[in-house]
Amino acid sequence: MSQQEAAVLTGAAGTIGVATARRLIAGGARVYGIDIDTRALDAAAAQLGAGFVPVVGDLGSEAGIAACCADLLRTAGPACILVNNVGILTTDKFLQTSLADLRHAMALNFESAYLMTQHLLPGMVAAGRGRIVNVSSFAGRSGGLLAGTAYSLSKAAMIGLTFSLAREFGPKGISTNAVAPAFVRSEMMARNLKTPEDEARLLAAIPLQRLCDPDEVASAIAYLVSAPAGFINGEVFDINGAVQCD
Numbered sequence: 001m002s003q004q005e006a007a008v009l010t011g012a013a014g015t016i017g018v019a020t021a022r023r024l025i026a027g028g029a030r031v032y033g034i035d036i037d038t039r040a041l042d043a044a045a046a047q048l049g050a051g052f053v054p055v056v057g058d059l060g061s062e063a064g065i066a067a068c069c070a071d072l073l074r075t076a077g078p079a080c081i082l083v084n085n086v087g088i089l090t091t092d093k094f095l096q097t098s099l100a101d102l103r104h105a106m107a108l109n110f111e112s113a114y115l116m117t118q119h120l121l122p123g124m125v126a127a128g129r130g131r132i133v134n135v136s137s138f139a140g141r142s143g144g145l146l147a148g149t150a151y152s153l154s155k156a157a158m159i160g161l162t163f164s165l166a167r168e169f170g171p172k173g174i175s176t177n178a179v180a181p182a183f184v185r186s187e188m189m190a191r192n193l194k195t196p197e198d199e200a201r202l203l204a205a206i207p208l209q210r211l212c213d214p215d216e217v218a219s220a221i222a223y224l225v226s227a228p229a230g231f232i233n234g235e236v237f238d239i240n241g242a243v244q245c246d
């Protein structure tokens with residue numbers, strides 16, 4: 001990553017978003033962080049300092065994404081780093097998941113990445129270089145332990161998008177990779193682990209016997225956009241404490 005490279009990060013005010021912004025800024029990037037939560041974005045901006053530019057936007061709507069990207073391209077110019085991180089967890093399993101539930105999860109977790117990439121990739125193609133990281137999940141690789149069907153499907157789609165982009169845009173100097181984290185210590189996990197017994201049961205299933213630190217996801221993302229990761233393209237980087245080995 002070169003000095004003051006523009007990086008666009010979605011879901012920037014959340015747990016993994018803030019940790020990722022911190023790592024990208026430390027690597028020299030100027031991070032344009034998009035989130036719908038204005039207060040959380042303000043808090044992130046106060047923590048992260050001058051390298052972070054908060055951008056309020058609704059990534060669940062096609063029009064919201066178009067407006068955000070038009071604004072970004074006008075004010076920041078083309079970005080050579082895109083981290084598609086925004087997502088919501090669902091926990092309902094297949095028979096409880098309506099088509100509307102599925103579409104809701106797909107819109108935010110997958111279509112936002114699809115659309116953000118459609119808007120920002122032409123700038124990378126013109127520059128002849130770019131790095132895209134899609135935040136998938138262990139659920140997209142496994143069907144999900146705690147996670148629901150809609151979430152798992154949306155995260156599996158992120159992996160398919162990663163493979164397609166890696167093949168098609170590798171020849172243009174753009175690499176696309178995914179991270180597939182599990183069990184990150186976050187609000188998202190806290191909402192799921194309601195009792196100490198829930199947490200103890202989960203830890204017993206994780207060979208490392210602990211939850212993942214958000215910075216452990218952030219540093220994997222920062223590595224994938226760094227120069228030494230230049231030959232890594234179309235990789236799904238597991239961060240799951242050996243819950244699944246392959």
Ligand SMILES: NC(=O)c1ccc[n+]([C@@H]2O[C@H](COP(=O)([O-])OP(=O)(O)OC[C@H]3O[C@@H](n4cnc5c(N)ncnc54)[C@H](O)[C@@H]3O)[C@@H](O)[C@H]2O)c1
Pocket residue numbers: 010011012013014015016017034035036037040057058059060061085086087088089108135136137138180181182183184185186187188189
């Ligand atoms: N936390 C985990 O254990 C875990 C594990 C695997 C993968 N992930 C993935 O990592 C990513 C980040 O997770 P997190 O734990 O930081 O979640 P989080 O809930 O802390 O952050 C998500 C952020 O997205 C924002 N957001 C929600 N809806 C939005 C919308 N319509 N428009 C714009 N922003 C919106 C929220 O305001 C929030 O700041 C997600 O894609 C998640 O699926 C998380």
